[in-house]
Amino acid sequence: MIKFSKTHLFVLSISLICLVAIPMHIWSKSTKNSNGPVLHPQLFTDTISEIVADYPGEIGVAVIINNTDTVAVNNKSIYPMMSVFKLHQALAICNDFDNKGLSLDSLMTIHRDELDSQTWSPMMKEHSEPVISLTVKELLCYTLILSDNNASNFMFKKLVNATQTDNFIATLIP
Structure with missing residues (x-):
């Protein structure tokens, strides 16, 4: 059986919070039209940029929204696999x-x-x-x-x- 250290549990918890908090934050700022909420890719970009700015190192993030829009933060670098x-x-x-x-x-x-x-x-x-x-x-x-x-x-x-x-x-x- 795999045992998780306190560090692993902390990182996992933060990751899960981010998975819930970021979409909720962005969803609350989205506009509504007759087809439902309209998510603005710039809100994703701004929110993710704010989060990664608080951490040392170079962090790149890419998200595909509704299979159409791609949001990229710090996408100029070539990151190792x-x-x-x-x-x-x-x-x-x-x-x-x-x-x-x-x-x-x-x-x-x-x-x-x-x-x-x-x-x-x-x-x-x-x-x-x-x-x-x-x-x-x-x-x-x-x-x-x-x-x-x-x-x-x-x-x-x-x-x-x-x-x-x-x-x-x-x-x-x-």
């Missing part, structure tokens, strides 16, 4: 398992010597046994929620590799 590919990996694995009729409850056996002790890996910290048995669902949780590099690398080696993931994502983007 970092762990965003882990979402792509999860989508490709879920698609592959769905196509093959496999369950995400499938058990995977991981030998500790297959893992890199020099990378970020909450999974390794929580499982000290020489052979770790986790479901694909648990590996996806480690990867997506805790950004575990070993879980991600293991799934690239054993389930769906980087090329297959890239090819799958290319089918989703016109």
Whole structure:
């Protein structure tokens, strides 16, 4: 079972508040017409800009509204992909398992010597046994929620590799 630290819970709580507070703030400032509320992309831009200005570093945000308008804040820079590919990996694995009729409850056996002790890996910290048995669902949780590099690398080696993931994502983007 995945255990969350106080920091993870704090960040998750703030994220959830933002997901609710920002839309409510913008919704309250939206205008109404005969078809209902009209959201103004500039309100999104202004609100997001205010939020990111309070934090150090360079933060870029992009939001697509109603599949038509795109709001971008600090969009001039080229940002490193970092762990965003882990979402792509999860989508490709879920698609592959769905196509093959496999369950995400499938058990995977991981030998500790297959893992890199020099990378970020909450999974390794929580499982000290020489052979770790986790479901694909648990590996996806480690990867997506805790950004575990070993879980991600293991799934690239054993389930769906980087090329297959890239090819799958290319089918989703016109």
